[in-house]
Amino acid sequence: MDYLIAGIQVGFIYALVSLGIVLVYRATRILNFAHPDFATFGIFIAIDILDKYGDKSAWVYILAGGAGAILSACVSFIIYFFIIYEGQKRGVSPLGLTIVTIGIAYFFQSLEIIIWGADPKAVPHFVSGKFSLMGIELTWHFAVIVVVSLTIMFILYLLIMKTRLGIALRAISQNLDASRTLGINVRFVVGFAFFLSSLASGIAGILIAPVYSVDQFFLFDPFLKAFIGAVIGGLDSPPGAIIGSLIVGITESLFGGYVSIKYKTAFIFFIGLIFLGIRPEGIFGKEIKERV
Amino acid sequence: MLLQIKNIETVYYDRLYVIKGVSLELNEGEIRIVVGPNGAGKTTLLKSIAGLIKDQPRKGEILFANQNIARKSAEKISKMGLILVPDDRGLFPELTVEENLKLAGWDKKTDSYIFDIFPNLKAKLKEISNYLSGGEQQMLALARAILKKPKIMLLDEPSFGLAPKVVSELFRIIADLRKEFGMSFLIAEQNVRASIEIADYGYIIEEGKIVFQGTPSDLRDSELVKELYLGGSVKKPEKGWQLYKRKRRW
Numbered sequence: 001m002d003y004l005i006a007g008i009q010v011g012f013i014y015a016l017v018s019l020g021i022v023l024v025y026r027a028t029r030i031l032n033f034a035h036p037d038f039a040t041f042g043i044f045i046a047i048d049i050l051d052k053y054g055d056k057s058a059w060v061y062i063l064a065g066g067a068g069a070i071l072s073a074c075v076s077f078i079i080y081f082f083i084i085y086e087g088q089k090r091g092v093s094p095l096g097l098t099i100v101t102i103g104i105a106y107f108f109q110s111l112e113i114i115i116w117g118a119d120p121k122a123v124p125h126f127v128s129g130k131f132s133l134m135g136i137e138l139t140w141h142f143a144v145i146v147v148v149s150l151t152i153m154f155i156l157y158l159l160i161m162k163t164r165l166g167i168a169l170r171a172i173s174q175n176l177d178a179s180r181t182l183g184i185n186v187r188f189v190v191g192f193a194f195f196l197s198s199l200a201s202g203i204a205g206i207l208i209a210p211v212y213s214v215d216q217f218f219l220f221d222p223f224l225k226a227f228i229g230a231v232i233g234g235l236d237s238p239p240g241a242i243i244g245s246l247i248v249g250i251t252e253s254l255f256g257g258y259v260s261i262k263y264k265t266a267f268i269f270f271i272g273l274i275f276l277g278i279r280p281e282g283i284f285g286k287e288i289k290e291r292v
Numbered sequence: 293m294l295l296q297i298k299n300i301e302t303v304y305y306d307r308l309y310v311i312k313g314v315s316l317e318l319n320e321g322e323i324r325i326v327v328g329p330n331g332a333g334k335t336t337l338l339k340s341i342a343g344l345i346k347d348q349p350r351k352g353e354i355l356f357a358n359q360n361i362a363r364k365s366a367e368k369i370s371k372m373g374l375i376l377v378p379d380d381r382g383l384f385p386e387l388t389v390e391e392n393l394k395l396a397g398w399d400k401k402t403d404s405y406i407f408d409i410f411p412n413l414k415a416k417l418k419e420i421s422n423y424l425s426g427g428e429q430q431m432l433a434l435a436r437a438i439l440k441k442p443k444i445m446l447l448d449e450p451s452f453g454l455a456p457k458v459v460s461e462l463f464r465i466i467a468d469l470r471k472e473f474g475m476s477f478l479i480a481e482q483n484v485r486a487s488i489e490i491a492d493y494g495y496i497i498e499e500g501k502i503v504f505q506g507t508p509s510d511l512r513d514s515e516l517v518k519e520l521y522l523g524g525s526v527k528k529p530e531k532g533w534q535l536y537k538r539k540r541r542w
């Protein structure tokens with residue numbers, strides 16, 4: 001039971017990261033390898049803010065975490081707006097730009113070492129203690145992760161489905177030329193997708209930071225798992241990404257608990273590969289078709 | 293003159309010459325058609341004007357309201373008031389009719405006039421646009437373009453795939469739009485018979501060049517058009533590399 005709960009907990013984290021991957025992929029066909037690094041950058045700032053306050057009340061956590069996540073989102077927006085978009089405008093292919101994001105990832109990792117050093121940092125828990133729900137013992141940390149994740153998913157859903165910006169974002173992923181002829185500001189709207197994407201990951205990173213030791217790479221592993229979650233659920237489908245990520249989180253945790261903790265990551269990759277083999281578009285994805 | 297195209301040249305991949313020095317004009321409130329066989333370059337011509345082919349047209353000028361819009365971005369050209377309705381209608385297939393309209397600035401309260409022009413759309417607002425019939429999709433594409441209040445609409449084969457009755461309705465609507473809003477149209481068509489009825493002037497394009505131009509009666513008298521009317525016989529076999537490029541265009 002504990003493994004299942006741990007799996008759900010980490011599954012929600014993967015889901016938030018995975019939503020970000022899918023949002024950007026849908027709009028650009030780019031796999032953003034700098035995705036975890038934008039979030040990490042914000043988290044370092046959040047830690048700095050936390051360190052400034054001796055008294056760590058819940059409000060300080062929310063303030064620091066929120067500021068960090070918004071900063072990640074802004075960094076992400078700026079990188080798209082000034083670098084990636086310029087590449088797109090010049091006709092660089094999505095694959096080429098995916099490789100550019102690897103370069104950007106290295107840049108941020110190095111920058112973080114220069115500013116904050118290479119030593120991992122410990123982030124204190126923001127909630128502690130347990131409670132019992134229908135006979136199941138749960139931590140408050142678990143509860144916060146689930147509630148915050150669901151809230152963010154719901155907000156993202158509203159933003160993407162109901163607002164004009166969200167409609168424009170979906171339009172761009174369906175027909176870029178038509179979006180441009182209708183005068184949709186592609187640069188801004190896709191920048192908005194990057195913003196949301198990193199906002200979600202930034203929050204995911206902050207939620208999970210207390211159980212990891214935070215260094216430049218600490219979100220890379222969740223990023224890979226989230227990516228596999230997205231592959232399983234469908235790189236094109238936000239609900240698919242959420243469900244795929246939960247599957248990954250739960251499987252990983254159960255496998256780690258009952259079979260072998262050493263090989264759990266390898267096992268997840270193995271499952272990802274199997275999915276790529278039998279259903280490359282994922283459970284919820286549509287048939288993969290290239291965009292021109 | 294609203295639109296004046298001077299000797300433009302469009303080249304794909306730096307070596308595939310598709311538009312080879314085309315000049316044409318469009319006055320305010322006019323409907324002009326561009327007809328020609330498959331592969332003549334009609335679509336390429338319209339896309340070049342709308343700014344949808346990167347860095348093209350690489351030569352020549354496109355004066356729209358006395359500004360050169362050649363190689364300007366599609367967003368900018370659209371904002372200036374020139375809109376292309378492409379041959380695939382350019383809808384957002386997974387969005388509803390309403391969402392498609394909203395992206396063109398449709399406002400529930402003030403823009404009900406759109407349903408006076410296209411009454412069919414009103415009952416289908418919540419439908420996914422991909423599930424509309426071909427005719428309805430074309431109407432939606434037009435409605436969306438109208439909402440942008442353009443001065444010029446470029447229509448790429450608007451009658452393609454539509455039943456004859458729908459085609460005549462479509463051209464009637466286009467003629468009405470010209471009358472009511474004073475919009476100008478440049479229409480690429482294979483359906484000469486229907487489009488010539490509403491046209492003020494026509495061009496025949498073959499292999500990227502204008503080979504004939506004139507008023508509807510000039511066109512009706514021309515041997516070239518008679519050939520096109522008959523259909524089939526003008527369709528030149530494509531060269532091997534053309535076929536290859538065409539296949540590659542998923």
Ligand SMILES: Nc1ncnc2c1ncn2[C@@H]1O[C@H](COP(=O)(O)OP(=O)(O)OP(=O)(O)O)[C@@H](O)[C@H]1O
Nearest residue numbers: 304310329330331332333334335336337534537538
């Ligand atoms: N994106 C592209 N890349 C390369 N070549 C292209 C591209 N689009 C069109 N062509 C080529 O340019 C030529 C003209 O094509 P275009 O689509 O403009 O003709 P068209 O007159 O619109 O034909 P149709 O009546 O079939 O629509 C063709 O030989 C075609 O293969």
Ligand SMILES: [Mg+2]
Nearest residue numbers: 334335336379
């Ligand atoms: Mg065409």
